[in-house]
Amino acid sequence: MRKLDIKIGYRCNNFCLHCVQGDKRKKFPKRPIRDVLRELAIARHECDAVVFTGGEPTLHPNFLSFVKFAKRLNYAEIQIQTNGRMFSSVDFTEKCIKAGANHFAPSLHGHNSDLHDFLTHSPGSFAQVCQGIRNIRKYTKNIISNTVISRFNYRYLPEIVKLLVGLRVDQIQLAYVHITGTALKNKDTIPEKKSIIMPYVKKAIRLGKASGKRMCTEAIPYCFMAGYEKYIAEAFIPPTKMVEQSFTVDKYEEFRVTKGKSKGPHCKDCIYFVKCEGPWREYPLIFGWDEFKPVQKKLK
């Protein structure tokens, strides 16, 4: 299923310390209506799924009419990538479901309000996203949560997964922070070395699996994932057309690899060299390549 990823404005009511969009909210607070409708109609010729993203897409004043239009165009999957706060309103959740949204991707970065609200820089955001997930869950089980892994929360990944299990999400994604935008400004405090976070990532995966959840990781290469390779999301992310406000990427899956990720000096000796995308290219600029040990073929 080919997917359209459309950013409908970068305005957001969170101010995450790990945000990849940085200052774009000042330049592009909301996208013109006609522009969004046109992109939805054009992409429908090649895409069966659409994900509304941003910024926080639910804050666009015409958000619900965009969802309705996507439904009218008969997109099979209409996903909302969200910080989840607007869904703390039952009324808004009902309107969104009625408009046609059928998949939801809320973000949760902490197991309690102290941690989550600190990372989002937004008091009350933890209580709202938790309530939002509960409200959505009354209508659908298609909820894929996203947790951005940073130096502040990696030790609590197992607790975050326990909370998400309790909130009855369907799938849990743990994504290593992409060190760009605001995360780049906070590069001295936000990212942690992958070799340090991995025991917690693996424990979190085991906990989620034991509770029957679908688990996946993003931006963590194979050389860190021994025994957990099947959870690497890049292997099954669908081909995507990405429509940013100022440019379009027709084949994001290629762009991600050629412009976004990079390989190290020893990667060519690794059995995953072809399959692996490598880390986001900003990571080795900060931490170097020493942690990346090429995976060797097992001798029989």
Ligand code: SF4
């Ligand atoms: S190709 Fe490089 S980054 Fe990918 S798994 Fe192998 S050593 Fe790690």
